């Protein structure tokens with residue numbers, strides 16, 4: 226039996242297995258989604274006015290909750306609602322799935338996400354995600370592109386990661402930081418583990434919920450929606466030099482690093498992703514500064530650290546810990562503009578929001594299986610020359626967004642012989658790559674192959690050039706300090 230046949234049969238088997246198990250899990254009301262399913266936590270269903278027509282106004286937490294429940298009741302075949310946890314003050318961190326297969330992960334098809342309102346006073350993204358939900362569910366039957374997207378992608382949308390901060394924010398406040406933090410006054414976008422610098426901030430419930438969420442579902446691409454600027458910012462946000470500058474009197478020595486890009490191994494892909502958002506936006510790509518004297522960005526994109534370095538950001542964490550390519554989308558010069566401006570923001574961002582998610586279908590994806598056609602979970606998948614390791618899901622799936630070109634894939638798994646595969650990526654459609662790993666134990670009873678130690682599991686981020694850079698700069702500083 227050839228490997229493709231095995232994969233097909235395997236996929237069919239798994240699909241049936243999932244269908245057979247999910248209903249029981251829903252009935253039990255499990256509280257956390259996995260790769261397999263999205264448990265329902267909608268509680269009683271309320272049908273209100275909002276499911277017919279979503280107004281352009283700011284919705285408070287209760288209104289959002291009602292709206293999401295109403296949509297999930299009205300579009301049960303296209304949506305599933307779940308909560309990944311609660312904020313400090315006990316508000317649900319809602320996620321709405323929009324997909325032709327909302328309740329289960331479609332094996333071989335990518336999961337993608339947007340997270341908005343991580344800064345409570347940056348409110349536009351929160352409303353745009355509600356409108357995105359509305360647009361997707363109402364366009365499925367009439368728009369062939371949306372139908373294709375929802376048939377082939379599972380889209381997870383979190384309108385607010387910081388509902389407590391939003392509560393104390395005020396409409397019309399463009400530049401203040403009131404409401405930015407969570408209820409314990411932590412900046413959630415400085416609260417994630419950091420590769421370049423140990424993050425000593427106390428982990429917050431909102432951050433912990435997101436960390437658990439993205440460890441359970443392999444997201445392929447993601448966008449984090451912010452306000453206060455108009456730019457698509459991509460990893461890295463942090464840099465080895467920031468590590469020194471913030472912990473030493475030698476800060477001034479390293480000031481020249483302040484606006485130096487911190488280049489990720491997939492810099493070309495991140496720049497492309499940022500440009501997809503910027504170029505599909507009504508005005509972001511013009512790179513016009515928000516107000517006179519403020520920074521302008523060529524083509525509406527920037528490397529995060531080149532703008533300003535930060536520690537504990539969500540986008541670096543998504544990429545280095547979980548192989549999810551996240552960028553930060555600053556979508557409004559005013560953080561909390563008057564509600565009557567919301568239609569304009571929706572029109573400006575609609576095309577970008579949709580086209581960006583479709584980028585999950587670029588590059589290479591496939592399965593890593595053993596000789597018997599069984600999936601190999603947590604196999605290491607590396608593109609030669611790119612010093613970052615992705616891992617396969619429990620179904621052996623992997624996704625690697627890449628621009629057109631020729632690449633070599635290095636695949637290894639504990640107890641298996643490493644494998645290298647050359648492949649091409651073209652622009653028009655993704656490359657399907659199925660890799661078979663052979664057991665390191667020889668069938669003829671000969672000597673055993675002894676693989677090296679398995680790669681570290683998260684939280685350790687992939688080692689490589691970054692650690693080399695960090696170490697060399699550290700030793701430089703050590704020498705300076707004597």
Ligand SMILES: [Zn+2]
Pocket residue numbers: 344347451452
């Ligand atoms: Zn922000």
